[in-house]
Amino acid sequence: MAITDRVYVKNARRLSSQMNRNMPRNIFHGAALDILYNTDEIENLDSATRDQLMEFVTDFLDCGCDDAPYCGCAERKFIRHVIDLRRQGMSPSRIVESLEADYGLYAYEGDVLDFLDTTVRSLEAVEEVADTLAEYETRDEARRVRDDVVGSR
Numbered sequence: 001m002a003i004t005d006r007v008y009v010k011n012a013r014r015l016s017s018q019m020n021r022n023m024p025r026n027i028f029h030g031a032a033l034d035i036l037y038n039t040d041e042i043e044n045l046d047s048a049t050r051d052q053l054m055e056f057v058t059d060f061l062d063c064g065c066d067d068a069p070y071c072g073c074a075e076r077k078f079i080r081h082v083i084d085l086r087r088q089g090m091s092p093s094r095i096v097e098s099l100e101a102d103y104g105l106y107a108y109e110g111d112v113l114d115f116l117d118t119t120v121r122s123l124e125a126v127e128e129v130a131d132t133l134a135e136y137e138t139r140d141e142a143r144r145v146r147d148d149v150v151g152s153r
């Protein structure tokens with residue numbers, strides 16, 4: 001499963017009753033993205049929760065695609081965000097804390113760790129292919145990102 005399938009809204013049940021609409025636990029569930037993209041129903045939430053979810057909307061649901069929010073941009077941006085946090089030197093547990101503090105989301109440390117491991121393996125594959133194709137800039141960039149993600153975990 002992708003990391004985006006394993007990121008959850010805190011207190012989904014309480015949110016559902018405040019909005020009078022079912023809020024799925026997974027924030028990237030189609031129905032959850034629908035609620036967030038629309039933003040009307042978010043207005044009914046307590047201000048702390050609303051602010052966190054609006055932060056999520058601003059950071060990840062700001063594209064202008066015709067098929068938004070189902071275009072995949074939100075997932076791509078979120079994945080990039082998690083990789084950026086790691087490149088800043090955060091451990092998986094700090095990444096989990098950051099997602100909670102900024103967006104009111106929760107994830108499990110083990111899932112974040114799995115995601116980072118998968119990312120490292122994908123980047124290794126990119127390096128190899130780019131090297132074979134003599135695409136050295138791509139290879140070197142993949143290596144730089146990989147070194148950052150591996151870090152000193």
Ligand SMILES: [Zn+2]
Nearest residue numbers: 063065071073
């Ligand atoms: Zn998009």
